[in-house]
Amino acid sequence: MTMRQATSRGTTDVAAASGWTLAFRLARRELRGGFTGFRLMMACLALGVAAIAGIGSFSATIGESLQNDARALLGGDIELRLTQRQAAPEQKAYLAQQGTLSSIATMRAMASTIADQPARRLVELKAVDKAYPLYGEVGLDGAASFADALAPETRNGETLYGAVAQPDLFSLLKLKPGDVVQVGEAKFVLRATLLREPDAAGDVFKLGPSFLVSDAGLKASQLEQPGSLIVYKYRLGLPAGTDLAAWSEQTTRAFPNAAWRIRTLDDGAPGIGQQLDRLNLFFTLIGLTALLVGGIGVANAVKSYLDGKTATIATFKCLGAPSALIFRVYLLQIMVMALGGVALGLIVGAVLPAAGLNAVRDNLSLDVHFGLHAQPLLLAAAYGVLTALAFALWPLARAREVPAAHLFRDLVSPDRVWPRPSLIAATALAGLALAGLAYVSATERQFALWFILAAIATLVVFRLLASVITRAARALGHRLTGASLRWPLFNFALANLHRPGSPAGIILLSFGIGLTVFVTLMQIEGNLNAQISERIPAEAPSYFFVDIQPQQVADFDRIVGGTPGISKLQRMPSLRARIVAINGAEVSEDNVAPEARWAVRSDRGLTYSATMPDGAKVVAGKWWAPDYQGPPLISFDASVAAGMHIGVGDNLTFDVLGRRITATIANLRQVNYTTLSLNFAVIFAPGTLEGAPQTHIATVTATPAAEDVVREAVLSRFPNVTAVSVKDALATAADAFGRIATAARALASLALISGVLVLAGAIAAGRRARIYDAVVLKVLGATRRNLLAAYVVEYAAIGLSASVIAAGLGTLAGWLIVTRIMRADWVFLPGTLVATAAVCTLAVVAFGFVGTWRALGQKASPILRAR
DSSP, rough: OOOHHHHHHHHHHHHHHHHHHHHHHHHHHHTTTTTTTTHHHHHHHHHHHHHHHHHHHHHHHHHHHHHHHHHHHSSHHHEEEEEESSOHHHHHHHHHSSSEEEEEEEEEEEESSSSSSSOEEEEEEEEEEETTTTSSSOOOEOOSOOOOOOOOOEEEEEEEEEEEHHHHHHHHHHHOOOOOOEEETTHHHHEEEEEEEEEEEGGGOOOSSSEEEEEEHHHHHHOOOOTTTEEEEEEEEEOTTTOOHHHHHHHHSSSTOOOOEEGGGGSHHHHHHHHHHHHHHHHHHHHHHHHHHHHHHHHHHHHHHHEEEEHHHHHHOOOOHHHHHHHHHHHHHHHHHHHHHHHHHHHHHHHGGGHHHHHHHHHHOOOOOOOOHHHHHHHHHHHHHHHHHHHHHHHHHHHHOOOHHHTTTTTHHHHHHOHHHHHHHHHHHHHHHHHHHHHHHSSSHHHHHHHHHHHHHHHHHHEEEEEEHHHHHHHHEEEEEEEESSSSSHHHHHHHHHHHTTHHHHHHHHHHHHHHHHHHHHHHHHHHHIIIIHHHHHSSSSSEEEOGGGGGHHHHHHHHHHHHTEEEEOOOOOOEEEEEEEEEEOOOGSSHHHTTHHHHHEEEEEESSSSSSTTTTEEEEOOOOOOOOSOOEEEHHHHHHHHTTTOTTTEEEEEEEEEEOOOOOOOOEEGGGGSSSOSSSSOTTSSTTSSOOEEEEEEEEOOOHHHHHHHHHHHHHHHHHHHHEEEHHHHHHHHHHHHHHHHHHHHHHHHHHHHHHHHHHHHHHHHHHHHHHHHHHHHHTTTTHHHHHHHHHHHHHHOOOOOOOHHHHHHHHHHHHIIISSOOOOOOOOHHHHHHHHHHHHHHHHHHHHHHHHHHTOHHHHHHHOO
16 A cells, blocks of 8 residues: 555544534433433523423413314304494395394493492493303303393382392302392393303403393493493304305495404404414513523533633644544534533423413313413424524634633633634524514514514623723722732732633623513503503593483483582594405505504594593694584594504594595694593594494593492483493403513523523632642731622622613613503612612622622642642
8 A cells, every 4th residue: 555545544534523413422422421410501502492492382382272272262163243233134034044143232330239328340242042052061160051041030019130240240249149239221141150251252352240240231220332342152063174265255235334352263263362462472582581581601611611622722733633533522512512502492392381371271261271382382492502502603603713821821821712704604504593583473474573683782782891891990909009018809800801701791691681681671561551550540530431421411410510529521533443444445454554553453442522622632634623514534643644654634434323434634643542531532523423323431530538429329220321440341351451461570580590500600610720829818818808808899799780770771672662562651760779789789799799708718739739
């Protein structure tokens, strides 16, 4: 064999030996030593993956239940909904020919006990026919059957109609089955407790307990008056195999002016579906933040592990091992550990939804069952793997490029070595894939895009600020050292902030990002709580009175005006209409901005007025003259108009109780709905709506002593009128918001826990250096107390810096979300910032103290001999 052949064969053998097979063998041998150095990394990944997998699995479980129970939730295969009017006789006849028809009517009403001083409670009244429910079952306690529970009876020559109600009504009015209550002009005997209402999940926001009666009972109550706010729903059970989309199109063509809203099985509970999607996105992004913080822990763990393998890597290189082989060996080890953390997170996330299923069953009357869902688990796994790659590749690539001789001194004098372009590109690609996955999987991609940009900006800002702080510590340390030697331990603390291997930058990043998210949520929650519990109640009326008939207006004004303690009465006519066309083109949600789509999705309240309402602020155009008589004009909400891309002079077409009216926008108003005064998005000029069936709505502001008096005076005189307590409505809203806020805080806490793990990893990584520093300083005369004081100064400076930066960024993010997205007033909450900053700083100091305490107790002689 020639020398050239031998050389060629040797080169081939080396190339083969440096492949993935050898790398796998070497990695497996090193992994036999255990998970030392990777436990915190695995915990960081597991936390983030568990949060994302748990949120996704919970959402998938609810979504699957909504789909499985779609017919019961909708009440049929098809639902046709009308507001303030029933379907015409020919429409009902057509529907009855198509399949099994069930008709129900829903409204809010007042239920009163039969007594000299009756107790009253707002209820969600639902009048049903004998075919109800087409699908699902009504769960009762105390009656043989639902039909028996609603059947009428005669007592002492008086007809009593049957009713069932949710347990809350019994407890609030101190009732028991068999007691009688009055609703409108009719009396109802409560025959059973309503435990399950199959179609209740479609009603997202309820102000009172459900109260189910027969259609005959509703007729006897005389609550069905022209213009009364009643929703009529016509549900159909269609033959199996019916094409629901084709049926909807056919029915729309048959009755083009019916103006009913047709819902199919795809949106059996649209309110729940929309809220579920938004909460899923919101919580997933918070979980992703925890995972990003964990990614910093991954990078720190990889660097720490490679620092411990410095001699091994240098030996490998000195013996001729290619850099590619070393890279593969440690990449395999790291990814095996990362996959272990991801697997642990998936297990926890998969079983996590089981904890919340009982609450869903109770609150939504939804039949949910625990199950595994592949899609959210695969998505969470992809997030975890991409995070591990994005944060592990850089320290791995850097170790690959450092020459063997430099590796031995890299800890105290790190080389500024950049990875090769291919690995820089791979790191960037992993980061882009992570961002792309968050964007593609989001239900609202614009919100996801803002989150991605904010996450990148936060990482950059904290990295730059960490560099600024370490540079400032270096400059200040040099100045103090040159000026005076009276504070050597303070100088030592400053030196620790900028020394090679200092954990300051890592702690600032990890704690800072987690704390920023936490501060943002606390600021949002604090502002909304302030709106609900402080500002709104201070400005809001005491009661809304609904369904005041036109012939009752004069007496209503007289009764309210004659009640002592009334400070303000505001009353306006109220109608329901739907926007069906914009500038002659049929409405399409695709052409309306997301924040304005609520205005075109269903019927909206509107009014008419000759004069501008109190507090109204016209921002474009002019108000009409008080004696205006001419073509229809409207005043329109400026923010909704911006979402529809229209302005003064454009036209909107409304369906008002079956009649189409086209009106020109005369002016735009800035509407503040948070005041809870009578704010209408649409106000017509005089001369258009006066002849339409209508009721009046009023707000009354009273002293606490006069609230019950005015309510009793109005309701005893007008049984058809409904009183809505603003206090009760706000309590309901606050309760719902509180549950969401609690869940958000719990998830945000995961980001802080990840920061704690990263802190623990950073302290563990520098433990050997700490021990040596402590020993040297002890030899020079320092006491344990002196060293402890120096370390407290160091960690307090890091924690305080992270707190101040996070407080600023979190406050800015909270302000943007509250004022720009939620369009609410902003209240600065310094107490929240101070408390959060103090807790964070103390946490950093405490964990730093625990991590360095053992280092302070090391004896000097063994350490010095080892050196």
